[in-house]
Each structure stands twice: as structure tokens, then as C-alpha cells.
Amino acid sequence: MDLISAQDFAAGLSILLDPYVHVFLIVGAFVGMVFGAAPGLTAPAAVALMLPLTYGLGLNASLALLLGIYCSGYFAGSIPAILINTPGTPGNAATALDGYQMAKLGEGDRAITTAIIASFLGGLVSMLLLSGVAPVLAQVALSFTSVEYFSLALLGIVCVAGISTGSLLKGCAGALIGIFISTVGLDPTSGVPRFTFGIPDLLAGIPLIPALIGLFAISEMLMKSFRSNVAQEFLTSERRASVGNVVRDFARNKWLALKSALMGTFIGLLPGTGPAIASWVAYGEALRTKREGDKFGHGEVKGVIACEVSNNAVTGGAMIPLLTLGIPGDPVTAILIGALMIQGIEPGPFFIRDHGSVFISILILLFVSNIWMVVLGLMARRGAAQVVRVPAHILVPTISVLAAAGGFAINSSSFDVMLTVLFGGVGFLMVRYHFPVATVVLGLVLGPILESNLRNALVRSDMDPTVFFTRPISAAILLAIVVLLFVWGREDRRQRRLVSAELGEDVAEARES
Amino acid sequence: MIELLSRRVRLAARAGFVASMALAFAGPALAEYPDKPxxxxxxxxxxxxxxxxxxxxxxxxxxxxxxxxxxxxxxxxxxxxxxxxxxxxxxxxxxxxxxxxxxxxxxxxxxxxxxxxxxxxxxxxxxxAPTGFAVASNSKYQDLKSLVEAMKSGQKVTWSSPGVGSGPHLAAETFFEKFGVQATHINAQSGKEALVKLLSGEVDFVSAAGSNFPAMVSENEGAIKVLGLAGEKRWPRMPDIPTFKEEGFDFIRSxxxxxxxxxxxxxxxxxxxxxxxxxxxxxxxxxxxxxxxxxxxxxxxxxxxxxxxxxxxxxxxxxxxxxxxxxx
CATH class of the missing domain: 3.40.190.150 (Bordetella uptake gene, domain 1)
Incomplete structure (x- = not known):
């Protein structure tokens, strides 16, 4: 592969010499830690809130900040999941099943250390896969037309609906709401305004970042201000775990770890999925292959390994479609598009060829940010859980001000601030009635890809829908959709049975919400 | 007497205050533009x-x-x-x-x-920057004439631009209007996306601002051919590319x-x-x-x-x- 020249490689590596890059990686890892650990605040919210700050930073520093948040943010939710049975993000919900039981047995520290190392491994494997798969896929993607892009976006929507972690119907509804919202603005084919109600600001459509900040951050702040401040019961585990013992755990379960990493990467690669789905699928697989003597649901370390390896493996996987097709693999990468565009870089099939050094830099940043995640994680494993104790009267105004500033900064528009608040209200209603908010975001991102490519493909073929079956790659993707739907439809029922048989009805119910 | 004096002083002071206020208000109108960011x-x-x-x-x-x-x-x-x-x-x-x-x-x-x-x-x-049309180097349309001929003959010719309503989109539509030809527009969200469509063979040509072409051509090492630029004379940034006029189409648009x-x-x-x-x-x-x-x-x-x-x-x-x- 002569896509990336030696100079690009050297230029990409030189990012390590920039002290600011390290500063921002650490800041990012710290912010990710805080947002990941605080229930309700997630990595996408952190990345969306921090994005406006990257205007003033250079390319390297802004990528360092955001990728630092990305890796830590997917891990840190496991700390409160383990210590107080309150997952910091939906992606760590499955971790709580065994992690909290371990903490109850006084092994909380071992569980957290396991989660840290698992996250590191997941991030590492997925980064390696990213470095190998992306350049090849970028080559293939050069032959993709609207037909293939449409099929891919459809696959993304089906993934959202098919393996959504909550109610299937509510997941679908969320995705469709997102697609509907994405139709606001100028029609992509005829240029005629739709649903703009004469408001010129709406001509450009609903801007992603303000909508995202509202859906992810404001909604949770509204939820928090409705809940009373309940003091959380911490499980104190005096027993410190030795890292050596934890590493031996991994040596024993290396195949499980590798399998979970591959699953996480693959799920990350599918547009429309994310860490929550990855961790449940990996946990389900660990359950399916359990051996005699495994005590899943009662503090089995394998449960923590499977979940935490897979959810951090999403990071590298989700970058693959982003950097090769311009289609984000998960909610965070949807925002990273914006971050790259601010720096004048358009992700797509030409990204690796035109910006080879940036691609190398991204790989290196992912690797280093995983290291910082381990360092900060080991240092702050107890402290991070204290984030849960930050009282609402401090957290809510702080995040709300940040959210308003973030909503404004993207386009220097007060209209966008109103949208942020409006979407906060929408998000609040969705969280309140257990609709998964992330599916709206994915609908919002995939909707325009779905629509404009469907219409382009049909215009190109004189309205002949068979093009989707006669072009081989598209046909293969459509076939994959059918297979996935079939498999997930069966797996889901079986897993639900398995989970409820193993762990009791309450867990199966927890999964629903 | 003292009272009188003090009254005068007060009056003077008042007048001075009013005058200074008046100046203060009149200030911006008199001051040179610009006096703020x-x-x-x-x-x-x-x-x-x-x-x-x-x-x-x-x-x-x-x-x-x-x-x-x-x-x-x-x-x-x-x-x-x-x-x-x-x-x-x-x-x-x-x-x-x-x-x-x-x-x-x-x-x-x-x-x-x-x-x-x-x-x-x-x-x-x-x-x-002048508007221009470009094709993939292996396209069957190697000059502007053959491209326009194809459009005239009713063949299905597809094209893309940086977006519906963008300058290059409207420029091409104006060209079609003037020379009575038709082509099918495939939408793209950006110039880069239009280029992807050109190289994947989804569209036959793209319309873009000339400013996009130098980078497009150099980054794609011979995969792209600019058929013409709609400048009055040859464009100094790409002196090898003929004008539309030279190719027989009296069309100037930038x-x-x-x-x-x-x-x-x-x-x-x-x-x-x-x-x-x-x-x-x-x-x-x-x-x-x-x-x-x-x-x-x-x-x-x-x-x-x-x-x-x-x-x-x-x-x-x-x-x-x-x-x-x-x-x-």
C-alpha cells in the first residue's frame, strides 16, 4: 500500500514531539474521565461541548483533545458502574452486572483495574485493525457510488433498530424522529426549502452540534434538576488489587478478550451502533460460552472483561467508516466530522490519500490516549467515582452554561442556542419516557446520507430500483442486512432468555431501560 | 454678592455640563469611521x-x-x-x-x-475564478465539443456540482440554457463529494469553480481532465486549459x-x-x-x-x- 508515503509517516509521528499535544491529550483524558463517570453525561456530550474550543487550537491539538475524551469517556463509566451500580454511560451498563457484584465481595478495586486494562486492550486491538483495514477500504470506496452509500446508510439504520439495547419499537421511533428532523432545510435534490416556516436560519437544516448538545447534555441536566439529590452508597473496598493478578486474569481469558475486541471493532464499524450495543453483544457471547464454575451475575471477572474490552474496541472500529467513507460509526465520530471540517479536512475516500500524515497522527493519538487513560485511570480509580457526588446545584448550571456556549459557538448564532434548548426539551421527554436518545442522533446523521443517495441513485438509473441489487457490493450489503436482521432477531430473544434465566428478571428489565 | 457669584458659578457649571454632555452624545456622529471593532x-x-x-x-x-x-x-x-x-x-x-x-x-x-x-x-x-467543466481522464468526452454534442443528441449525460443552488451548479444550468442542451444533475454536498462521484464513474463531468481545479488535478495525478474554463481569456492559474470561447462556446462565467x-x-x-x-x-x-x-x-x-x-x-x-x- 503506497497510499501513505514515508514523509507522511514521519510527519504523522512528529506529532509526539509537540508538547501541546500531550497537554491536550491529558486534558482530554481527564474531561473524558469526568463525563464518562458522571451518570447522564457521556462521551458524545463531552466531545460536543469541547468541540467549539477546538476552533482556536491547531489540528493536532484539537484531535488530541477530542480523541483523549473519546477513549477515556468510553471507559470511565465503568467506575461508578462497579462501585455504586450506576453506570456512567449506557455503554457500561453491562459492566455493572458482574462488576458491582465483585465490589460487593470486596473486589471492587480488582474489577476497576480489570476494566482499565480491558479498555486499553480493546482500544489497542481496534486501533491496529483501523490501521490495517482503513487504507484498503478507502481504495475500495473509490468505486462506491450513491447506490453503495445508500445501502450502507440503510445498514446503519437497520443496526440502530435491530440491535437497539432498549425497546425495539422505541429505538426505531428514535431513529425515525432523527431522520425526520434531518429533512428540515433545503431539499438536497431540488433545492426547495422544507419545513423552514420562513425562518432563514432553518434553510441550512438543523445543525448537528447544537441538537446533539441539547439531546445529550441539556436533557440530562433537566432530568437531574427533577430528581432529588440522593447520597450514593459507596462500597468501600480496602483490598487493593495487584496489577499482576489482573494481568494473569487476562492471560487466562485471552481468547475471550480477543473475541470481545473483534466484536467491539466490528460493531463500531457498523454505522449506527455504539459502545452500549457492543458491550451487550460481547456480554451475551461470554454468557453463551461460559464454562462450568463461571459465576456470571455474581462477580465473574469475565463479564467485566468482555464488556470493557468490547466497548472501547468501538473507538477504532467507528473511525474506519468515518475516515474512509465519511460515514460515522458511532455518535462520537459523528461529531468528529465537524471537528475535522473546522480544520479544513473533509473525511471520505480521499482522506487517507490526501492527508496521510493526519491519518498516522490519528492512529498515534488513539494509542497514546489509551495509555493516558490507563495512567489516569489507575491513579484516579477511586476519585473518579466521586464525580457522582457532585451536587446537582453545581453540576446543572455549569453544564448548562457550557452547553449554551457550545451551541452558540459553532455558527456564532443565537438561533442555535434556542435550538439547543429546544432539543434539550425533546431529549428530556425522550429520556423521561425511555426512548434511546443516541438513536435520534444517528438518524439525524444517517438521514441525509440515506435520502440524498437514494434519490441520486434513482435519478441516475431513471427510477429503476433494481440497481440496488444488480451492483455487487450493494447487493452484498443488502444481503448482510437480511442476515443480520435474522440472526439478531433470534439472538436477541435467546439472549434475553439467557440473561433472564441466569441473572433474574430484574436484570433483563434493567436492560430494557 | 457671594450668593450671586455662586449662582453664576453654578450656572456656568451647569452650562458646561450640558455642553459636555451634548459633545459626548454628538461625539460618535462626528468621529471618524470606524471607531469600534x-x-x-x-x-x-x-x-x-x-x-x-x-x-x-x-x-x-x-x-x-x-x-x-x-x-x-x-x-x-x-x-x-x-x-x-x-x-x-x-x-x-x-x-x-x-x-x-x-x-x-x-x-x-x-x-x-x-x-x-x-x-x-x-x-x-x-x-x-472562472467556472469550468472537468471529466475523468478516461472519459469518452475528451473535449467540450464532444460533451455538448452528446448532451444535444439526447444521450443521458450525468454531472455533479458542489451542491444544488451553488455557483457552479447555476453556472452550468445557465450554460445548458444558452446552448439548449440537457443533462442529469446528481447532487453532491461539496466539491470533494462531486469529485468522488466523477472518479467512481457515477457522473460524466463536474462543474466547479476554477479555484478547485489546480488541487484536484495535482492530487489525482492525471485522473482528471479539465475541458475548459469560462473566462474571458485563459486563466493565469491554469494557462494550459482552453477557454470555452476557444472551444466554440461563447460563454463567460466566474x-x-x-x-x-x-x-x-x-x-x-x-x-x-x-x-x-x-x-x-x-x-x-x-x-x-x-x-x-x-x-x-x-x-x-x-x-x-x-x-x-x-x-x-x-x-x-x-x-x-x-x-x-x-x-x-
Whole structure:
């Protein structure tokens, strides 16, 4: 592969010499830690809130900040999941099943250390896969037309609906709401305004970042201000775990770890999925292959390994479609598009060829940010859980001000601030009635890809829908959709049975919400 | 006596106070423009060509005007969102914006854009690049003539542009109108996406601003062939590419950017800005900067610029009508 020249490689590596890059990686890892650990605040919210700050930073520093948040943010939710049975993000919900039981047995520290190392491994494997798969896929993607892009976006929507972690119907509804919202603005084919109600600001459509900040951050702040401040019961585990013992755990379960990493990467690669789905699928697989003597649901370390390896493996996987097709693999990468565009870089099939050094830099940043995640994680494993104790009267105004500033900064528009608040209200209603908010975001991102490519493909073929079956790659993707739907439809029922048989009805119910 | 004196003193003091207040209020009207920072709305995202043009003009303007010129990016709808905001700003010369051929000449004719052709006081046209058509090097259309012949003969010819309603999209539609040909437009969200469609074979040709071509050609090492540029004469940035005229099609069209203020901005302010911009654009340093992102300096003063907008607007009206984008 002569896509990336030696100079690009050297230029990409030189990012390590920039002290600011390290500063921002650490800041990012710290912010990710805080947002990941605080229930309700997630990595996408952190990345969306921090994005406006990257205007003033250079390319390297802004990528360092955001990728630092990305890796830590997917891990840190496991700390409160383990210590107080309150997952910091939906992606760590499955971790709580065994992690909290371990903490109850006084092994909380071992569980957290396991989660840290698992996250590191997941991030590492997925980064390696990213470095190998992306350049090849970028080559293939050069032959993709609207037909293939449409099929891919459809696959993304089906993934959202098919393996959504909550109610299937509510997941679908969320995705469709997102697609509907994405139709606001100028029609992509005829240029005629739709649903703009004469408001010129709406001509450009609903801007992603303000909508995202509202859906992810404001909604949770509204939820928090409705809940009373309940003091959380911490499980104190005096027993410190030795890292050596934890590493031996991994040596024993290396195949499980590798399998979970591959699953996480693959799920990350599918547009429309994310860490929550990855961790449940990996946990389900660990359950399916359990051996005699495994005590899943009662503090089995394998449960923590499977979940935490897979959810951090999403990071590298989700970058693959982003950097090769311009289609984000998960909610965070949807925002990273914006971050790259601010720096004048358009992700797509030409990204690796035109910006080879940036691609190398991204790989290196992912690797280093995983290291910082381990360092900060080991240092702050107890402290991070204290984030849960930050009282609402401090957290809510702080995040709300940040959210308003973030909503404004993207386009220097007060209209966008109103949208942020409006979407906060929408998000609040969705969280309140257990609709998964992330599916709206994915609908919002995939909707325009779905629509404009469907219409382009049909215009190109004189309205002949068979093009989707006669072009081989598209046909293969459509076939994959059918297979996935079939498999997930069966797996889901079986897993639900398995989970409820193993762990009791309450867990199966927890999964629903 | 003392009382009288003190009363006089008080009176004098009062008069002095009133006078100083009057001066204070009259101050801004008398003071030289500008005496506070200027906001420059760039209606496109950071990092793009328009943004670079905006920043290129903002910095020397700061120097000659002695006040800061803050670039504010308000992207969306091909520049319409930022310009709609500009049209609502106070016309005092402290809010300016960058307009383009499509956003100033075409957008007011389209549905509910939030502003009309009377919303702005044109200050100066800044830069331009000729429109051009490009094909993949292995295309069966190796010159403009064969491409137009194919379109004329009723063959299905597909093309793409940086977006519906963008300058290059409307430029190509104007070309089709003039020479009575038809082609199927496949939409793209950006120039890069249009290029992807060209190289994957999804479309037969792309219409783009000339400023996009030098990078496209060099990055794709021979995979792309520019058939022609619609300049009056050959474009200095790509002297090997023939003009449309040379190829037998009398068609001149460029993508340009210019500085505008909200309508009602005092004439002396507009003129002062135009004079300064002219000096900046004629400076050889600016030309060097412009070469970096492949534009040519194309200064026009307020009247000339307003005329240019009107001419293009008139030309575009029937085109927009035909493609169904005109205001009903």
C-alpha cells in the first residue's frame, strides 16, 4: 500500500514531539474521565461541548483533545458502574452486572483495574485493525457510488433498530424522529426549502452540534434538576488489587478478550451502533460460552472483561467508516466530522490519500490516549467515582452554561442556542419516557446520507430500483442486512432468555431501560 | 454678592455640563469611521475558500482602518444563512459580510431566502475564478465539443456540482440554457463529494469553480481532465486549459466573492471601505496570497459591483424558472 508515503509517516509521528499535544491529550483524558463517570453525561456530550474550543487550537491539538475524551469517556463509566451500580454511560451498563457484584465481595478495586486494562486492550486491538483495514477500504470506496452509500446508510439504520439495547419499537421511533428532523432545510435534490416556516436560519437544516448538545447534555441536566439529590452508597473496598493478578486474569481469558475486541471493532464499524450495543453483544457471547464454575451475575471477572474490552474496541472500529467513507460509526465520530471540517479536512475516500500524515497522527493519538487513560485511570480509580457526588446545584448550571456556549459557538448564532434548548426539551421527554436518545442522533446523521443517495441513485438509473441489487457490493450489503436482521432477531430473544434465566428478571428489565 | 457669584458659578457649571454632555452624545456622529471593532460575517465554514478570502481581506483592513475586524463564520444554505443575518444587522458599517455570485445574484430569486436583492449595499467585488467543466481522464468526452454534442443528441449525460443552488451548479444550468442542451444533475454536498462521484464513474463531468481545479488535478495525478474554463481569456492559474470561447462556446462565467453591507449603510462609509479594499486588492502581496488558494483579484467598485449582481440576476431568472427553483 503506497497510499501513505514515508514523509507522511514521519510527519504523522512528529506529532509526539509537540508538547501541546500531550497537554491536550491529558486534558482530554481527564474531561473524558469526568463525563464518562458522571451518570447522564457521556462521551458524545463531552466531545460536543469541547468541540467549539477546538476552533482556536491547531489540528493536532484539537484531535488530541477530542480523541483523549473519546477513549477515556468510553471507559470511565465503568467506575461508578462497579462501585455504586450506576453506570456512567449506557455503554457500561453491562459492566455493572458482574462488576458491582465483585465490589460487593470486596473486589471492587480488582474489577476497576480489570476494566482499565480491558479498555486499553480493546482500544489497542481496534486501533491496529483501523490501521490495517482503513487504507484498503478507502481504495475500495473509490468505486462506491450513491447506490453503495445508500445501502450502507440503510445498514446503519437497520443496526440502530435491530440491535437497539432498549425497546425495539422505541429505538426505531428514535431513529425515525432523527431522520425526520434531518429533512428540515433545503431539499438536497431540488433545492426547495422544507419545513423552514420562513425562518432563514432553518434553510441550512438543523445543525448537528447544537441538537446533539441539547439531546445529550441539556436533557440530562433537566432530568437531574427533577430528581432529588440522593447520597450514593459507596462500597468501600480496602483490598487493593495487584496489577499482576489482573494481568494473569487476562492471560487466562485471552481468547475471550480477543473475541470481545473483534466484536467491539466490528460493531463500531457498523454505522449506527455504539459502545452500549457492543458491550451487550460481547456480554451475551461470554454468557453463551461460559464454562462450568463461571459465576456470571455474581462477580465473574469475565463479564467485566468482555464488556470493557468490547466497548472501547468501538473507538477504532467507528473511525474506519468515518475516515474512509465519511460515514460515522458511532455518535462520537459523528461529531468528529465537524471537528475535522473546522480544520479544513473533509473525511471520505480521499482522506487517507490526501492527508496521510493526519491519518498516522490519528492512529498515534488513539494509542497514546489509551495509555493516558490507563495512567489516569489507575491513579484516579477511586476519585473518579466521586464525580457522582457532585451536587446537582453545581453540576446543572455549569453544564448548562457550557452547553449554551457550545451551541452558540459553532455558527456564532443565537438561533442555535434556542435550538439547543429546544432539543434539550425533546431529549428530556425522550429520556423521561425511555426512548434511546443516541438513536435520534444517528438518524439525524444517517438521514441525509440515506435520502440524498437514494434519490441520486434513482435519478441516475431513471427510477429503476433494481440497481440496488444488480451492483455487487450493494447487493452484498443488502444481503448482510437480511442476515443480520435474522440472526439478531433470534439472538436477541435467546439472549434475553439467557440473561433472564441466569441473572433474574430484574436484570433483563434493567436492560430494557 | 457671594450668593450671586455662586449662582453664576453654578450656572456656568451647569452650562458646561450640558455642553459636555451634548459633545459626548454628538461625539460618535462626528468621529471618524470606524471607531469600534467591525464584524465580518463569512457565510461559509472555517477552512473553506470563502473563509480564506474573508480572512485575507480582514487582516489588511484592520491595519488601514486601525480597528479590529472580527471574522464570524455563519455557514449554511450556500451562504444564505449568514447573509440573512447580515441583512438584519444595523446599517452603520460595523457589520459587513462576504457575498458570492450565487448568494447575491441567485438566492434572492429563490424561495424564502430571508433577504431580497435590495437588502444589501454592495461595497466591492474582491476575487473571482472562472467556472469550468472537468471529466475523468478516461472519459469518452475528451473535449467540450464532444460533451455538448452528446448532451444535444439526447444521450443521458450525468454531472455533479458542489451542491444544488451553488455557483457552479447555476453556472452550468445557465450554460445548458444558452446552448439548449440537457443533462442529469446528481447532487453532491461539496466539491470533494462531486469529485468522488466523477472518479467512481457515477457522473460524466463536474462543474466547479476554477479555484478547485489546480488541487484536484495535482492530487489525482492525471485522473482528471479539465475541458475548459469560462473566462474571458485563459486563466493565469491554469494557462494550459482552453477557454470555452476557444472551444466554440461563447460563454463567460466566474465564481466571485465580494464585500457587502446591509442596505442603508451611509454612502461615505461604503466609499471609504471601497477605496481601502481597492488598495489592498491591487497590492501585489495580495495576489501572491490569492495564488495560494487559486483565486484572481477582481476588484469592482460599489457601482460596478452592483451592476454585476444585477446583470447576473437577470440572466439567472429564466434559468431558475426552468429548473424549478424560482420564487413562485
Amino acid at each position: 467591525i464584524k465580518l460575517i463569512v457565510p461559509f465554514a472555517q477552512g473553506g475558500a470563502t473563509d480564506q478570502v474573508g480572512r485575507m481581506i480582514a487582516q489588511p483592513l484592520e491595519e488601514v482602518l486601525g480597528t479590529s475586524v472580527a471574522v464570524v463564520n455563519q455557514a449554511g444554505a450556500g451562504g444564505a444563512v449568514g447573509l440573512a443575518n447580515l441583512s438584519r444587522a444595523r446599517p452603520d458599517g460595523y457589520t459587513l459580510g462576504i457575498g458570492s455570485d450565487s448568494s447575491l445574484a441567485a438566492r434572492p430569486l429563490m424561495t424564502e431566502s430571508g433577504y431580497t436583492s435590495e437588502s444589501f449595499a454592495p461595497i466591492a467585488r474582491l476575487v473571482e 465564481q466571485w466573492f465580494g464585500l457587502v453591507a446591509p442596505a442603508g449603510t451611509p454612502e461615505d462609509v461604503v466609499n471609504k471601505l471601497a477605496t481601502e479594499v481597492e488598495k489592498i486588492m491591487n497590492n501585489p502581496e495580495s495576489d501572491k496570497l490569492l495564488a495560494n488558494f487559486h483565486f484572481s483579484s477582481a476588484y469592482q467598485g460599489p457601482e460596478k459591483f452592483a451592476e454585476q449582481i444585477q446583470i447576473e440576476s437577470k440572466e439567472l431568472a429564466p434559468v431558475l424558472q426552468r429548473i424549478g427553483m424560482a420564487k413562485k
